Amino acid sequence: MAHPTIEQIAELGPYLADRSSQADALGRLPDDTGKLLKETGVIRMLQPRDFGGLEADPRDFFNAVMDVGNHCPSAGWVAGVVGVHPWELALNDTRLQEEVWGEDPDTWVASPYAPSGIATPTDGGFIVNGRWSFSSGTDLCDWIVLGAMVKEASAGPDDPPIGSLHVMLPRADYQIVEDSWNTIGLEGTGSKDIIVDGSFVPDYRALDVRKLLDGRAAKESVRSGDPLFNVPWAGVFPGGVAAGLIGIAEGVLQRGIEYQAGRISNLGVVQADDHHSRQVLAEAASDIASARLQLVHNIGEAYDAVRAGHTIGINQRVVLRRDQVRAAWRAAAAANTVYDICGGNSIRLDKPVQRFWRGMHAGLHHGIFVRGPLLNLAGGVLMGLPPTGPSAVTV
Template sequence: MVHEVVKRVEELGPELAALAEENESLGKLSDKTASLMRQIGVMRLLQPSDFGGYQAHPRDFAEAVMGIAKHDPAAGWVSGVVGVHPWELAQMDRRLQQEIWGEDPDVWVASPYMPNGIADPIGDDNFVLSGRWPFSSGADHCQWDFLGAMKGNGSGAPIMPPEVMHVVLPRPDYQIIEGSWEVVGLSGTGSKDVVVDKATIPAYRTVLQSDIAGGVAAARAGRHDTVYKLSFGVMFPLGITSAVIGICEGALATHLQIQKDRVAVTGVQVRDDPYALYAAGQAASEIAASRTQLIDGISRLYDIVESGGEPTTEDKSNQRRNQVRCAWRAVQAVDAIFARSGGGAIRKSSPMQRYWRDAHVGLQHMIHGDGVAYHSNALHMMDLETPPGMLVML
């Protein structure tokens, strides 16, 4: 059954597509785009039902993100990044959930998670935080921000061994730096830097990354639904890779529309060129395989948990390997058709070049780093010991 949010994506998709060029020009999502995304409800798919969310299957989340990205890569990217945050917030203190969603279930929370600051304890139940974080996607339309930080020792230095915290700050406690998002692709995501200067954070607005990764936080928060039992290493990459695959689907659709009536410089209509058609058919298969493999992988892990089981490290390693490969396979397919799209595709007026740039920038995200994912998975397959550093995203 198709989720109602996915249905709304297709209904409102043409309106999203019409705004894509404006978003790129603005360097952030337009207010109209953000309004359409709220109307669609994509950010509430993983939000708990007691705070106005759908508490949906992650497959539905992935399909909605792909659908949005197909029409507007920037909107899809923001959906995939910001849309996973309600999943983590559901596992945190309910006082925080009430603060964020108590009056408006459509409040969005940005990130990034990289530990660029030190959360130093002050008193019994507070931390103080300063630092600067890049890549806060969708920040202009969010009222809170998830930030990664090292847990401090009370003297401004991280404790040893280090512990990574995720802390949540309201908009008045951080500054969005204008002009910090000048990039070659995904410009419309508005993934600007945010700066924090000695903000005081109540302990209930924090969580250890290890508690989220290990499922401790969900149990502590009384969240026993299957979706909240899945690991951070499974859920965090899902939205980002879904966005990349959706971008590639949009690139394919755009390519086919252009080629249908294009006449090459040789005077041959592309529809009569068997080599161009071969490339398009092959690319379509590769992109479809990426979609199928990503959804199949998250569904398999969900089913294991739903039936009372616990995914093994190998299960999660296989999913991580496949998730990375999905993104690379889809982008490589776009490269193949872009190379056969003709000179018109490089013009700034062509959406084809924007899809191509956005797909490659999406591949730059750290969760698409293929080296460690493939290396560690090969060790698992050979029953060899995996270094602890290679288990971080599992």
């Protein structure tokens, strides 16, 4: 039986689709789309029950995100990114959880995690400064989590940081830079720049990134006995982004099928009767379905292992990341074959298939999908070598 959120998405999906072009025109998700996403509950799926969350199986979350992306690429992307933040917030001090969710469990938290700012230690916390890009869904969020390098006030510009944090700030303590999101895809995500100018962040609103990645944050939190919050970060956040991407690829396939079913080419070929078109669609459908299945299988395997009392080691974390990357690129490659047969008129902005295709390619530029270093690392692990290189920080 499907999770109630998935059933809600199926019911409300056509409304999300109707607002997709409006999202592109606005350069952000319309308020109505945000309201619909709240009605589905997708953003609360990884949120703890004691703060109004659904605390769902992560398999259901990934499937729900992909289903949203099938209806609206920008909404699917935001669901995958913003929907992961409650999982991380659950590992923070309960004072922070009370501040964010105490009055409204539907309060959304934006990001990004890239350490683009500086956190300077001071009495009781940190002074944060910096500018960050790619804050997806930020206009609909009232809090933000930002990556920051820790440096003493006396440190010089070339001195290395002494730590790395995720710091959380309320809307009054940061600035959204309007007109900073002008792109060729995922326009409706409104992934604008953020500026923080000397805001104070108390200690309890800061989380050590090393502890988040290696699982110590979960063990030291009030969620230490809860399997959901002890699944590795390497499976959850990058997996949520991959789910958004695969859902958009599914949208390319579905819109391509609909378009081809009613199309007659300029040469008079009825596409519904064209053997080549039908073969392309069948092969793409199989490859994209395999991408969804692999992503869901892997996170489920990790979740079940944690529930059984096992620790997820580095090798399994590498597999999670390896297959997120391969599944996303496999789905995108299959979706490209669909768009390739859609003909010249499919590039017109009134054709939905192009919106999904552009959004898919924009999403592939996210750092978690960089293939070379990650797959090099994963191949080395297969041969018994330790994970090294720039991608090691993501596993």
